Amino acid sequence: AQRVTQPEKLLSVFKGAPVELKCNYSYSGSPELFWYVQYSRQRLQLLLRHISRESIKGFTADLNKGETSFHLKKPFAQEEDSAMYYCALARGPSGGYNKLIFGAGTRLAVHP
């Protein structure tokens, strides 16, 4: 069965410091991987997905199939990055990709 693991519940950094939020997954096939973010009093929203290979708000994430990881990185954290971050995997039975599974989440706190 597929699983998403985010080992850190809380990551606390100072403004300007580099950030890496860890995500590991277990799935034998080729998954679709995503990072979602939930800012205070806002809805959960997509931050980025691996297939797009994009940088959003300075964040990037690289899929490492050998290590089954999809870590989220940002070179210089900003206070407005403080939020709850969820790694997610999409894979379904019989080849479908509709089953969207989330990790436990990591709260990022950026201090001034």
Next chain:
Amino acid sequence: NAGVTQTPKFQVLKTGQSMTLQCAQDMNHNSMYWYRQDPGMGLRLIYYSASEGTTDKGEVPNGYNVSRLNKREFSLRLESAAPSQTSVYFCASSEALWGTRVTEAFFGQGTRLTVV
């Protein structure tokens, strides 16, 4: 543009009572989802519907039932509420059709349910 709308926003139930959480989306999406969010557990998938007329169990389906009423609406029912079902419930939708790749899921604002 409303996106995904959940009702109610807050609810308190007594143990054993039943209730239905409503979810509707206006984006013509094919797939819809119900999650529960608990501290330290993240979002756990309860049920999902890959298309109108189909539903599948997620990670934690016990104690819940769902109905995909039409393409727009996906309801979650608690037949006999238990304190363990105290949680924040989120509905989501995505355009992905069965067998196609999920692009982006859009979420509702959540329903905070307390069972006493």
